[in-house]
Amino acid sequence: MTEPARPIRVLLADDEAMVRHGVRLILRHADGIDVVAEAADGHQAVDAAAAHRPDVALVDIRMPVCDGLSAIAPLLALDPAPRVVMLSTFGDEDNVVRALGEGASGFLLKDEGPQELISAVRAAAAGDAVLSPGVTGSVIARMLRGGGSGLARSAVGDERIARLTSREREVLVMLGEGLSNHDIAERLGIGIGTVKTHVGAILDKTGSASRVQAALLAHRAGLVS
Template sequence: MTEPTRPIRVLLADDEALIRHGVRLILRHAEGIDVVAEAADGQEAVDLAAVHHPDVALVDIRMPVRDGLAAIAPLLALDPAPRVVVLTTFGDEPNVLRALREGAAGFLLKDDGPQELITAVRSAAAGDSVLSPGVTGTVIARMLRSGAADDPAQAALADERVSRLTARERDVLAMLGQGLSNQAIADRLAIGVGTVKTHVGAILDKTGSSTRVQAALLAHRLGLSG
């Protein structure tokens, strides 16, 4: 007899009670996800995580006592350590880059939508990186400026990987390279968001990319993103 899968345990940290309530409602209706604790500041998040052992900690940035970015390292020092995903309104470059440098598994914007939040929690719990489409462009631009996107070995594989894509998938890949969200891509191509998600999944599979950022870098290497 197969053992039932344990629900993903989530801790919410946000100083706004209404935000916590809204996120909790979204996750409550997602199969296999349990919100096990809520914190109103970063220090409380660390304290509660030590007691409740969440798999994923969703943390805001601007909170009293200890902000979300300063809470990342203490959360990751716990045993077991949760996967930390920053969930915030503030997607500016310093916040994104600091969160990733501190070891966050992902960075989401609060306006990304319920399904994106649910998917992010599941992806983070599975060990994947999570990056909001709204901040993909920020990360890509920084990597291009630093030269991190100029890996010769990766560049050599770019043409072969992209040759596997259909014409429409190439169009979507180019828009990923521009940092567009699924909704923005759907609007531009006059197709449904669900169709965009299908194309993105096919792109990641065919190109061997594990994240949207990797696919976007591929688009930049080939000059597809304009």
């Protein structure tokens, strides 16, 4: 008999107890997800992660003592390191670009729905990048202006898009919309493993170094409005 998969272990870090309570309630009703620890600031988050070894850390940006952005590096220095997803009521470009630059796996706005939060946790645990659609727009806007990573200065030609199959092109558009692998799989009615194969092919064929860079390509090629 096949043993059931180990639940995804989650750490919640937010200085507002009511927010932590709300997120915990949402995740409690999701199959295969356990909230194993909570923290009220960045220092507590790092200590809790070291003690409880979560797979995913949901970390608020604005916290006293040590904010979420400052906690990213020490969280990622742990062994094993959790996948860090930033939570915020703010989706401004500076916070998004800095969080991704520090190594966060994603950025999720707090006004996203319960299913989006659950999908984000599962996607992060699976190694996917997680970006709210609105946040993706901020990243793309910043990069198109040539800020931050410099990806907007890379050459983009129609021949890159021409290398893709029709299904890979569909998936590229969804990357541009900020969808996770889980969301893409549900929309197309295919397995997550198949989506990962398509994403890998897209990155290889277009010479994109990341999902965000592929999303940028989709925008610059006019595939996403």
